[in-house]
Amino acid sequence: MKQIFALISGLIFGLGLIISGMANPAKVLNFLDLFGSWDPSLAFVMGGAILVTAPGFAWLTRALDRPFFDSEFRIPRKSDLEPKLVVGAAIFGTGWGLGGFCPGPALTALPIAATGTLIFVPFMLIGMWAARHAPDKPFSLKGATQ
Amino acid sequence: METAFTPWLSLGGGMMIGASAVLLMATNGRIAGISGLTSRIFARSSDGEARGVSALFVLGLLLAAPLWLLVSGDWPEQWVPSSPVLMAIAGLLVGFGAVFGSGCTSGHGVCGISRGSARSIVATIVFMTAAFVTVLVTRHLI
Numbered sequence: 234m235k236q237i238f239a240l241i242s243g244l245i246f247g248l249g250l251i252i253s254g255m256a257n258p259a260k261v262l263n264f265l266d267l268f269g270s271w272d273p274s275l276a277f278v279m280g281g282a283i284l285v286t287a288p289g290f291a292w293l294t295r296a297l298d299r300p301f302f303d304s305e306f307r308i309p310r311k312s313d314l315e316p317k318l319v320v321g322a323a324i325f326g327t328g329w330g331l332g333g334f335c336p337g338p339a340l341t342a343l344p345i346a347a348t349g350t351l352i353f354v355p356f357m358l359i360g361m362w363a364a365r366h367a368p369d370k371p372f373s374l375k376g377a378t379q
Numbered sequence: 380m381e382t383a384f385t386p387w388l389s390l391g392g393g394m395m396i397g398a399s400a401v402l403l404m405a406t407n408g409r410i411a412g413i414s415g416l417t418s419r420i421f422a423r424s425s426d427g428e429a430r431g432v433s434a435l436f437v438l439g440l441l442l443a444a445p446l447w448l449l450v451s452g453d454w455p456e457q458w459v460p461s462s463p464v465l466m467a468i469a470g471l472l473v474g475f476g477a478v479f480g481s482g483c484t485s486g487h488g489v490c491g492i493s494r495g496s497a498r499s500i501v502a503t504i505v506f507m508t509a510a511f512v513t514v515l516v517t518r519h520l521i
Contacts, residue, residue: 238406239432243439244446246399246411246485251447251455253385253392259458260382265514272382274389279488281393282400286493289401300408307408309481309491311498318498319505321480322487326506328472330513332460335484336477337413339470340437342457344444349459353470360474361418367479 235302247341253278256341258333258349265330321364336361380458400490407432412486413440414477480506 247256254260255278263272299305329335334342334353342350400411409416409432416433419425425433448454460466477483480502482491487506491499 235407236432236435238402239409239435240439242399242403242406242411243436243441244443245395245402245439246413246436247440247443248447249392249395249399250440251392251443252395253389254382255389255392256444256455257382257457258460259380262460262514263380263382265510266518267511268515269518270381272384274382274385277386277389278393278396279484281390282397282489283493285394285397286400286489289397290404290490290493293401293405297405300404301406303406303408305408306404307410308494309410309496309498311481312496314498314501318480318502321476321478322502322505323476323480323509324472325476325480325483326509327513328469328474328476329484329506330510331517332466332469332473334459334469335413335473336417337440337483337485339473340413340417340440341443342455342459344441345454345457347457347459347461348463349461349466352463352466353459353473356467356470357474358417360471360476361414361478362421362474364475364478365418365422 235300238302246337249282250338250341253281256338258338258342261329261335261338262333265333396485396489397493400485400493403436410486410490411436412482412490413437414474414483415481415486418478476506 250256254274260272263270264275294306332353339354339357343354403409403411416436419429419433487499487502
């Protein structure tokens with residue numbers, strides 16, 4: 234059951250990205266171009282998403298002890314503002330500004346098979362793989378063999 | 380390239396993204412963070428179940444555009460930068476940065492902010508700023 238709902242969630246997410254215009258890098262890059270052909274649409278995407286998610290999450294965790302088909306809500310518990318968080322976000326934001334794709338829209342746009350997308354996605358997966366296997370302290374040799 | 384301002388479609392699409400995040404949390408107890416789910420498919424630390432659920436969510440994402448084509452008769456409208464070198468570098472930075480920084484637009488920007496997580500608010504401010512600056516530099520200063 235949980236597998237079916239994971240698939241449906243992904244499908245709704247992808248359709249939301251398409252309808253909102255976020256799966257179109259031209260729109261994303263124009264949102265980021267404050268001093269050029271600015272298109273504020275994407276602020277409405279994030280606003281609309283938070284408008285549903287914030288009350289939804291608050292209600293779920295209050296009303297239910299656990300999810301319908303699993304044993305626990307896996308809510309991230311980390312609270313420290315480590316350098317890794319900021320460095321990662323800065324690197325991610327730079328790439329987002331270059332290509333106009335973040336991970337969800339890139340995967341959603343993959344079947345449309347534009348040349349740029351077909352190049353972007355494999356490199357994104359390589360980057361993800363590298364970060365998953367990178368030691369927590371990238372500058373210490375001690376962690377390099379983990 | 381100009382794009383039309385679409386407040387209602389964007390708001391509606393955004394609310395669907397939110398509904399998807401709530402549905403995944405309600406049924407699976409997982410955060411709908413795309414970089415987390417995608418990288419969990421091949422992370423060594425994942426158990427089989429986490430891997431399966433993550434892979435199915437990503438499969439759902441991949442099926443959205445074909446379903447759109449089936450219903451409307453056309454692919455969704457898009458324009459994608461075509462420079463291979465630029466897109467390769469962008470892809471590497473996005474994939475590495477999102478996983479290294481524990482999240483992307485969905486995990487931090489939507490789910491994290493909705494939970495009021497200080498980490499996600501900081502990460503979102505940092506990646507938005509970096510993206511605005513990058514576009515300013517590439518479109519207006521170079």
